[in-house]
Amino acid sequence: MINMMRIIRTAAAVSVLAFSTSIWAEEYEDVSFTLNNGTGLIIVEFYASPPNEEEWEEDILGVDVLEDGDSVDITLGDSRPDCDYDFKAVFEDGTDLVHESISVCGGEEYTYQ
Secondary structure (H helix, E strand, C coil): CHHHHHHHHHHHHHHHHHHHHHHHHHHCCCEEEEEEECCCCCEEEEEEECCCCCCCCCCCCCCCCECCCCEEEEEECCCCCCCEEEEEEEECCCCEEEEEEEECCCCCEEEEC
16 A cells, blocks of 8 residues: 555656646747848857856857858757847957847847947
């Protein structure tokens, strides 16, 4: 009888945990936006990280570059509760430019200048 009660309690706890996890996963969606390059330079690396993070996430462009005047669609799938990010662009001449606390919630366009 005691073992049966433990099994029922464990099953109930697992069900609640599974339900809670599925709600959490659905609550935060990916953030998508279009990045426009209006800098006059070629962007060779682009990073997006949550504000106040000390380290940048990986380079979003990878082996690609973003020519001046071009744009690229970006999706950030990190399941954050908000859509505020710090951006960092690295240019072909080795310089970089950081924009802080940028909100990209509505699938809008963001022009890097």
